[in-house]
Amino acid sequence: MTKPFDIGVEALRQGLPDKNRRDADGAKAPDDRVRAMSELPSASLRARKLRSPEAAAKSFYLETFGCQMNDHDSEKVSGVLLGRGYRAVETPADADLVLYNTCSIREKAAQKVFARLGDWKTTSQGKIIGVLGCVAQQEGEEIFERAPWVSLVCGSASYRRLPDLIAELETGGRRVTGLDLDTDETFETEITRRDNPFRAYLTIIEGCDYSCAYCVVPHTRGPERSRRSDSVLSEVRRLADAGYTEIQLLGQTVNSYRDPSPRGMHFVDLLEAVAAVAGIRRVRFTTSHPNDFTREIVRAIDATPALCDHIHLPVQSGSTPILRAMRRTYTREEYLEKVSWIRAARRPISLTTDVIVGFPGESEADFDETLSLLDAIQCDGVFSFKYSPRPNTLAREMPDAISEEEKGRRLAVLQEHQRQIQIARNQTLVGTEFEVLVDARHAARDQWAGRSTSNRTVNFTSRHQSLLGEYVQTRVTRAGPNSLVGEHVV
Numbered sequence: 077m078t079k080p081f082d083i084g085v086e087a088l089r090q091g092l093p094d095k096n097r098r099d100a101d102g103a104k105a106p107d108d109r110v111r112a113m114s115e116l117p118s119a120s121l122r123a124r125k126l127r128s129p130e131a132a133a134k135s136f137y138l139e140t141f142g143c144q145m146n147d148h149d150s151e152k153v154s155g156v157l158l159g160r161g162y163r164a165v166e167t168p169a170d171a172d173l174v175l176y177n178t179c180s181i182r183e184k185a186a187q188k189v190f191a192r193l194g195d196w197k198t199t200s201q202g203k204i205i206g207v208l209g210c211v212a213q214q215e216g217e218e219i220f221e222r223a224p225w226v227s228l229v230c231g232s233a234s235y236r237r238l239p240d241l242i243a244e245l246e247t248g249g250r251r252v253t254g255l256d257l258d259t260d261e262t263f264e265t266e267i268t269r270r271d272n273p274f275r276a277y278l279t280i281i282e283g284c285d286y287s288c289a290y291c292v293v294p295h296t297r298g299p300e301r302s303r304r305s306d307s308v309l310s311e312v313r314r315l316a317d318a319g320y321t322e323i324q325l326l327g328q329t330v331n332s333y334r335d336p337s338p339r340g341m342h343f344v345d346l347l348e349a350v351a352a353v354a355g356i357r358r359v360r361f362t363t364s365h366p367n368d369f370t371r372e373i374v375r376a377i378d379a380t381p382a383l384c385d386h387i388h389l390p391v392q393s394g395s396t397p398i399l400r401a402m403r404r405t406y407t408r409e410e411y412l413e414k415v416s417w418i419r420a421a422r423r424p425i426s427l428t429t430d431v432i433v434g435f436p437g438e439s440e441a442d443f444d445e446t447l448s449l450l451d452a453i454q455c456d457g458v459f460s461f462k463y464s465p466r467p468n469t470l471a472r473e474m475p476d477a478i479s480e481e482e483k484g485r486r487l488a489v490l491q492e493h494q495r496q497i498q499i500a501r502n503q504t505l506v507g508t509e510f511e512v513l514v515d516a517r518h519a520a521r522d523q524w525a526g527r528s529t530s531n532r533t534v535n536f537t538s539r540h541q542s543l544l545g546e547y548v549q550t551r552v553t554r555a556g557p558n559s560l561v562g563e564h565v566v
């Protein structure tokens with residue numbers, strides 16, 4: 077098998093568009109982090125080889141919606157295309173192949189994709205238009221009915237077939253689909269075009285074997301399948317050689333990882349092995365399922381400085397009856413017990429979570445339970461959402477729907493509640509120091525921005541002119557609910 081390699085920073089220097097930044101609808105747009113990349117050391121020179129004269133003949137534009145898993149899938153899809161001689165362009169108008177890597181977790185995101193497709197109704201002549209990801213899997217060939225100018229529909233569980241599907245289109249195929257969910261394979265590429273020059277994402281487990289009542293993922297991403305540990309570790313070593321120091325391991329349920337190779341590594345074994353790779357200074361992982369969250373994970377973080385002191389552990393609700401209705405497989409008390417392990421660690425570990433408000437049947441008392449759980453766990457960030465019914469989910473058929481107005485009210489109450497918690501927590505950090513990996517420059521504010529190992533953002537001033545990609549020590553001078561302000565400690 078040919079080995080994957082990374083072309084991150086060098087590709088960005090050559091003007092490839094950035095896919096990391098989102099507009100208000102969750103789609104991506106260029107940002108000034110990437111424009112400043114010329115300050116960074118080269119990560120790989122091998123990308124230059126991709127700029128062959130033939131490559132100029134074919135171009136692609138890939139827009140990504142949704143989560144980090146989608147971001148990283150797009151990095152790998154871009155790698156597949158670059159490997160086939162395509163070049164990336166900044167605008168869909170300039171592209172021969174226009175791809176949308178889609179998200180269907182919320183209705184609005186799915187609608188946005190069809191709005192994008194509508195742009196090509198009368199103007200797609202000569203272009204190949206494709207839909208990838210969750211909307212592709214969910215809507216399947218119906219996409220051809222709604223948007224007959226689309227030629228490619230491919231769900232993430234079939235990405236390993238993408239090279240063949242694209243070859244079919246290149247040789248005149250009119251419509252091709254990859255919608256198979258019945259697979260035990262993971263999507264590995266010869267080339268991955270990494271968009272984030274500071275943090276390398278790496279999927280270790282795809283799909284999901286849980287069946288949360290509100291979630292489309294088991295339907296759109298297929299069954300759980302882990303990547304071999306030797307493949308993961310050799311990619312981490314290559315990333316370290318390319319200059320990456322921070323790795324983020326990804327999976328819908330990342331801590332369900334089970335190595336399919338004879339080594340049979342468990343999640344904690346893999347975490348420790350990744351952290352031990354020379355040159356790697358930070359290892360993150362997301363998203364953990366509380367059911368698979370063990371004391372060993374906390375012990376490993378305690379014992380291994382390279383494992384970041386941040387855990388994202390989605391709770392979704394503080395009410396056991398609602399958790400049961402959601403099919404989350406744990407109770408409020410069991411979740412609180414896992415948080416107590418985190419709080420008992422020797423290192424202070426930052427905790428963040430996800431909450432859904434307005435799930436069918438959620439009473440005012442259930443909602444109050446969620447607020448009281450937030451008081452109890454004292455986390456540093458909550459990603460909160462209004463429940464929205466999705467196709468192919470159990471919850472869609474559940475009675476006791478809650479009005480949009482009431483969902484909106486609960487969301488606002490919860491967000492303000494958590495905001496006060498974060499203000500109080502962050503205030504206690506004034507005067508403390510954090511080492512941050514600098515990943516942005518805000519020229520208008522004359523500030524740099526970086527993240528601590530606990531995933532806190534520190535916006536700080538410095539006399540230095542060139543800090544992107546550096547680890548620097550900062551002292552917190554002010555605190556807001558979502559970020560810290562500080563100064564460079566020299």
Ligand code: SF4
Nearest residue numbers: 284286288291293328
């Ligand atoms: S664990 Fe539940 S919420 Fe997470 S991806 Fe699986 S089904 Fe969806």
